[in-house]
Amino acid sequence: MTPRAIAATTGSAAAAATPRALQELAETVQRSRLGGPFYVVAWIMIGLAADLQHLAPWGFAGVTLGFVLLALARPLVRDDGVVSGADVARRLWTIWGILLATFGLWGAAAGWLMLVAVDDSSRMLAAIGCYALSTACAHNYSMRRQRALVAIALVYLPMMAGFVSSGAPYAFFGIGLLFLTYLILALRRSNREYLQRLDLEEELRRQRDLFEQQSQRDGLTGLANRRRFASVLERWVAEARAAPLPFVLMIFDLDWFKAVNDRHGHAVGDATLRAFARALEAHFCGRDEVVARLGGEEFAVLIRDCAVAAAVPRADAFRQSLAGQPLPIAGLALGLTVSVGVGGFEPSRHEDGDALYHAVDQALYRAKASGRNAVREAGMPA
Numbered sequence: 001m002t003p004r005a006i007a008a009t010t011g012s013a014a015a016a017a018t019p020r021a022l023q024e025l026a027e028t029v030q031r032s033r034l035g036g037p038f039y040v041v042a043w044i045m046i047g048l049a050a051d052l053q054h055l056a057p058w059g060f061a062g063v064t065l066g067f068v069l070l071a072l073a074r075p076l077v078r079d080d081g082v083v084s085g086a087d088v089a090r091r092l093w094t095i096w097g098i099l100l101a102t103f104g105l106w107g108a109a110a111g112w113l114m115l116v117a118v119d120d121s122s123r124m125l126a127a128i129g130c131y132a133l134s135t136a137c138a139h140n141y142s143m144r145r146q147r148a149l150v151a152i153a154l155v156y157l158p159m160m161a162g163f164v165s166s167g168a169p170y171a172f173f174g175i176g177l178l179f180l181t182y183l184i185l186a187l188r189r190s191n192r193e194y195l196q197r198l199d200l201e202e203e204l205r206r207q208r209d210l211f212e213q214q215s216q217r218d219g220l221t222g223l224a225n226r227r228r229f230a231s232v233l234e235r236w237v238a239e240a241r242a243a244p245l246p247f248v249l250m251i252f253d254l255d256w257f258k259a260v261n262d263r264h265g266h267a268v269g270d271a272t273l274r275a276f277a278r279a280l281e282a283h284f285c286g287r288d289e290v291v292a293r294l295g296g297e298e299f300a301v302l303i304r305d306c307a308v309a310a311a312v313p314r315a316d317a318f319r320q321s322l323a324g325q326p327l328p329i330a331g332l333a334l335g336l337t338v339s340v341g342v343g344g345f346e347p348s349r350h351e352d353g354d355a356l357y358h359a360v361d362q363a364l365y366r367a368k369a370s371g372r373n374a375v376r377e378a379g380m381p382a
Contacts, residue, residue: 020202021088024143026079031140032095036071039102039133043067043109046129050113050122059116063109070102096147103151106133107158114162123168130159131179138183142190152183218293220270221277229292229300233353236304241347248311248344249356250301251364252280255337255372257297268330273297275327276336283318308344308377315340316375323373339367343378 017025044064047053052060077095082088110126117123134152141148156176163173216228224232236247254276261269273293280299281291288304303311319338326333341364343356350356359378367376 015085017082017085017088019205020198021085022079022082023198023201025082025088025091028092028095028141028143029077029079032074032077032099035136035140036074039106040064040067040071042129042132043106046113046122046125049125050117052113052116055116055118059112063105063112066105067102070098070105073098092144096144099141100147100151100154103133103137104154106130107155110155111158111162111165114159114166114168117166120168120172123162123166123172126162127159127172127176130155134179134183135186138187139190142187142194145187145191148187148191149184152180152187156180218277221274221293223277223281223299224290224292226292226294229290229294229302230353232290232292232302233357236302237345237350237353237356240345245305246307246344247302247304248306248308248342249360250303250311250315251294251341251357251360252299252301253339253364253368254297255339255368260334264330264332268332268334271329272327272334272336275329276322276338279322279327280318283321284314306344308342311344312342312375312377315342319373319375337373339364339372340375341365341367341378342375349379 047060047064074095077091077098079091082091107130110130113126114123117126134155137148137151137155141151160173160176162168163176216225216231217223218225233249236245239245240247254272257269257272260272276297277291277293277299280301284291284301284303286303288306290302292300292302294300319340323335323337326335341360341362343360343363345353345356350359356378363376363378367374370376
């Protein structure tokens with residue numbers, strides 16, 4: 001797979017890395033770190049058993065140094081601090097480059113050992129090492145099947161060539177082919193199981209996110225529910241106490257909503273609430289504006305970085321727009337009005353979000369008591 005293809009699956013340079021891509025990167029990095037020192041130790045043991053320190057000391061030392069450098073390079077690739085899908089792609093290519101270089105060096109070293117070794121026992125040790133590393137590749141790096149096949153080929157082809165060139169018994173060659181067949185089948189199975197596990201974990205994440213979203217959304221209108229509203233209110237209060245950042249709370253209550261239910265039925269009542277929610281959301285659609293349904297026919301709007309003096313005219317403009325234009329609901333043109341309470345959070349006056357809510361709710365009560373279809377500011381006389 002090319003870097004462009006990987007970038008397409010993990011996201012563009014500006015796109016955030018997906019959980020699936022992050023998981024693959026983390027597992028690849030973790031598994032690669034486990035094997036680094038093993039190649040060094042395994043090569044030294046096989047080389048000493050084949051007496052390479054005497055037969056070809058410089059070649060033995062050079063290959064050993066190569067494995068040491070590749071082992072030291074592995075921890076340099078990390079799975080933290082990822083900012084984009086393209087970053088994941090780059091890191092995956094880097095760690096796979098180290099892995100392929102390691103497998104390629106092992107294959108070349110094993111093939112070379114078979115040529116310089118003086119007995120079949122040394123060649124058999126090299127072959128056993130190739131079998132072990134190929135098996136580890138098939139099971140540990142199955143997340144990318146094509147690359148794993150390339151890695152196995154980098155080990156296998158020099159080994160098989162070494163069998164032929166060294167005049168090793170044909171049984172060595174036959175066993176190698178038989179084991180290669182097993183490796184390919186094992187790699188396919190491991191890759192399939194790995195992808196199935198990723199699919200399952202991705203579905204679990206999707207279900208979790210969906211549940212989290214549903215737990216904070218009103219089922220009828222799709223607006224934030226009271227739980228979400230309370231969470232935002234609490235956070236904004238804490239932020240406003242830490243640094244001066246004014247915000248405003250508005251509470252809206254549909255006037256005479258019970259009459260709509262009694263006259264037209266609850267289906268029309270529900271449609272009315274949905275239509276009102278859409279109108280409210282369209283009017284208060286700014287980046288730092290949260291629209292919520294508190295329950296029944298009561299709604300709320302939170303606006304950050306906003307003064308009460310600016311919020312009251314906006315609330316009144318919405319009130320006038322609603323009163324002046326009947327809403328088309330279920331084939332009916334229903335004229336609706338709304339009463340509104342408005343108040344801003346003041347750390348010196350409001351102990352917490354509940355105190356602000358109570359003050360704005362009292363303003364809403366005064367708006368309804370004054371004849372409804374009105375806006376009242378918290379702390380102001382009726």
